[in-house]
Amino acid sequence: MRRPVIELRSVSKTYGRGDVVVRAVDRVDLVVERGDYVAVMGASGSGKSTLMNILGCLDVPTSGRYALDGVDTRRLDERRQSMIRNRKIGFVFQSFNLIPRTSAVSNVELPLAYAGVRGGERRRRAVRALERVGLAERVHHKPSELSGGQQQRVAIARAIATDPVLLLADEPTGALDSHSTTDVLALFDELNAAGRTIVVITHEDEVAGHAKRVLRMLDGRIVSDQRAAPVVGPPPRHAARVAQP
Amino acid sequence: MNLVQILQFAVRGVAANKLRSALTMSGIIIGVASVIILVAVGTGASAAATESLSSLGSNTLTITPGADDGAIQFGPPAESAETDPETDSGTDVRAAQLTLQDAEALLDPELAPDVASVAPVVTANGVTATYRGESHQVASMVGSTPSYLVISDDTVQAGAALTETDHTARTRAALVGVTVARNLVGGDGSALVGEVVQLSGVSYQVVGVLTEKGSDGPGGDQDDRVVAPLTAVQDTLTGYGPLSSISVKVSAPEAVDAATAQVTAILGTRHRIGTGTPDFTIFSATQILEAVGEITGLLTVMLGAIAGISLVVGGIGVMNIMLVTVTERTREIGIRKAVGAQRSDVVGQFLLEAVILSISGGLIGIAIGVAVGSLEVAGFQLIVAPASVVLAFVVSVAIGLFFGIYPANKAAKLRPIDALRHE
Numbered sequence A: 001m002r003r004p005v006i007e008l009r010s011v012s013k014t015y016g017r018g019d020v021v022v023r024a025v026d027r028v029d030l031v032v033e034r035g036d037y038v039a040v041m042g043a044s045g046s047g048k049s050t051l052m053n054i055l056g057c058l059d060v061p062t063s064g065r066y067a068l069d070g071v072d073t074r075r076l077d078e079r080r081q082s083m084i085r086n087r088k089i090g091f092v093f094q095s096f097n098l099i100p101r102t103s104a105v106s107n108v109e110l111p112l113a114y115a116g117v118r119g120g121e122r123r124r125r126a127v128r129a130l131e132r133v134g135l136a137e138r139v140h141h142k143p144s145e146l147s148g149g150q151q152q153r154v155a156i157a158r159a160i161a162t163d164p165v166l167l168l169a170d171e172p173t174g175a176l177d178s179h180s181t182t183d184v185l186a187l188f189d190e191l192n193a194a195g196r197t198i199v200v201i202t203h204e205d206e207v208a209g210h211a212k213r214v215l216r217m218l219d220g221r222i223v224s225d226q227r228a229a230p231v232v233g234p235p236p237r238h239a240a241r242v243a244q245p
Numbered sequence B: 001m002n003l004v005q006i007l008q009f010a011v012r013g014v015a016a017n018k019l020r021s022a023l024t025m026s027g028i029i030i031g032v033a034s035v036i037i038l039v040a041v042g043t044g045a046s047a048a049a050t051e052s053l054s055s056l057g058s059n060t061l062t063i064t065p066g067a068d069d070g071a072i073q074f075g076p077p078a079e080s081a082e083t084d085p086e087t088d089s090g091t092d093v094r095a096a097q098l099t100l101q102d103a104e105a106l107l108d109p110e111l112a113p114d115v116a117s118v119a120p121v122v123t124a125n126g127v128t129a130t131y132r133g134e135s136h137q138v139a140s141m142v143g144s145t146p147s148y149l150v151i152s153d154d155t156v157q158a159g160a161a162l163t164e165t166d167h168t169a170r171t172r173a174a175l176v177g178v179t180v181a182r183n184l185v186g187g188d189g190s191a192l193v194g195e196v197v198q199l200s201g202v203s204y205q206v207v208g209v210l211t212e213k214g215s216d217g218p219g220g221d222q223d224d225r226v227v228a229p230l231t232a233v234q235d236t237l238t239g240y241g242p243l244s245s246i247s248v249k250v251s252a253p254e255a256v257d258a259a260t261a262q263v264t265a266i267l268g269t270r271h272r273i274g275t276g277t278p279d280f281t282i283f284s285a286t287q288i289l290e291a292v293g294e295i296t297g298l299l300t301v302m303l304g305a306i307a308g309i310s311l312v313v314g315g316i317g318v319m320n321i322m323l324v325t326v327t328e329r330t331r332e333i334g335i336r337k338a339v340g341a342q343r344s345d346v347v348g349q350f351l352l353e354a355v356i357l358s359i360s361g362g363l364i365g366i367a368i369g370v371a372v373g374s375l376e377v378a379g380f381q382l383i384v385a386p387a388s389v390v391l392a393f394v395v396s397v398a399i400g401l402f403f404g405i406y407p408a409n410k411a412a413k414l415r416p417i418d419a420l421r422h423e
């Protein structure tokens, strides 16, 4: 069997010290296989974002072991962590986090530039990523000239531009209307059908309904883990759409 | 990531934040330009003062009766004939006076080898010149020997100079300054040569017009004067009392101190001063130049300090802008790190942004400073001091770099999540 993309062993993250210690993530064990589509749900404050930030190497766990694509992240220095974020992970934030006053294509080029991809090739790949999210017409728009849904699609294009093995999304549809939500979910279905591993945090059952596997968190622990569709094969809704012509 | 790429990000960063870039640059521009301009004002003023003073001649001494009261006098004291001897040094009851014999005693190759020539001077006050119904109040009426003209560096621009014969024959001949001549006959004044004018009612024949000194010196209009033989002036205007002053030409500018000592010794002996306070005062143009140099130097330092303050104010402006934008920029740094930027990429980009802003701001500041600094303001030419250009540029660029990089470097050290959460 191929090695899992994510392997967490007793990972904890605590904030504060002494009497006011908050265990945002509490001894979590988790294995996510390549090609899986995982939705993480749970009440506000249950530790979803904290877990996601650790998965994305944006934050480090207080204790426990996290292997990403077989690489133990604790052993990595700052330099190699940056490289991991650049090559292996695409991160989509609830608040988009695009660089202001900078065109969509320049934003998408960013991870490619840090990966050392040069001029023309970089531009081509960025434009291709924007085409995949349906924004071929908006290449030179600044974030302020785009709707929330379009900005989130630019952010997704940026996340997939380097072809990472893992796509992480923290409430990607939290700031979007239902129409934009449908667009983003269709995009995720497509990306997963094409083999990309996706972990998405959400409060919405509609979003969770697209995933192959649903985790529920409570007080920093994973309290339920349900599988809706096999790891191999298309995600449930994508299949449904394809099934009815 | 290569340097070209980082430079491209830096240029984009500058272009994407136009207001911030403009404000940062304007702080640096104001700082640099004001330092250059204010120092140019100080340097220009000091050069102008020095130039007008150097017309007094750097190797002349002027001896006046009375003890040195410590006050700086500008120019030969025209009114000193009126000096009341009783108000001078308290212990010495002898009237402080300079005589013709004192002047002659100074021409002593043995005791005073550095004295080249000597001119006794009497001045007549309140002299009015009249000619064919025109009249003019003369600021300075000097009676002296022909060597006076040599010592004070005077020539005639029309007519002839006074001669030794005029002096010994007690001829009522006069040289007039251009201001006097113009006021009496108009034009360039040369029409007055050969004419007879009344000086306080006494007829003098004008033999020449003194060459124009030009600019107003510290003692007022230097061309508003009349020079006549000492003997004639004593005969007609002042009587045969003491001298107003003695002018001495020193053999070389370097010998001013030696000559001063020699003159002090000779007059001290003649006036039986012993170890007491001399009853005469010697001053040289060099002394005045030094004193004025000190004052203008102080002026330059003061303007420099004001300029330094504006540099600091500009720097604080730059600092404020940098600190205010740091929230936004820290988020940007968080985003860049989240998508894989190395710390060195981020710091490099912000360093280059700061370099671009500070250096172009500094260069614009220099351009403005040098442009304004080569103007003529209030009658004198501003002079740009190269050191001020270098100093202002270096300091303001350093400020720009520091406040550009320091917050960025701090932010680049954060974990991506902390940079993204920054508020």
Ligand SMILES: Nc1ncnc2c1ncn2[C@@H]1O[C@H](COP(=O)(O)OP(=O)(O)OP(=O)(O)O)[C@@H](O)[C@H]1O
Pocket (backbone or CB within 6 Å): A015, A016, A022, A023, A024, A042, A043, A044, A045, A046, A047, A048, A049, A050, A051
């Ligand atoms: N930087 C921090 N410092 C201290 N406590 C923190 C910090 N970040 C998160 N926490 C705490 O950790 C816990 C988990 O927070 P987290 O953001 O992971 O929740 P969440 O499940 O994402 O909630 P939400 O659905 O509202 O986004 C919360 O109790 C929160 O107060």
Ligand SMILES: [Mg+2]
Pocket (backbone or CB within 6 Å): A048, A049, A050
């Ligand atoms: Mg959250």
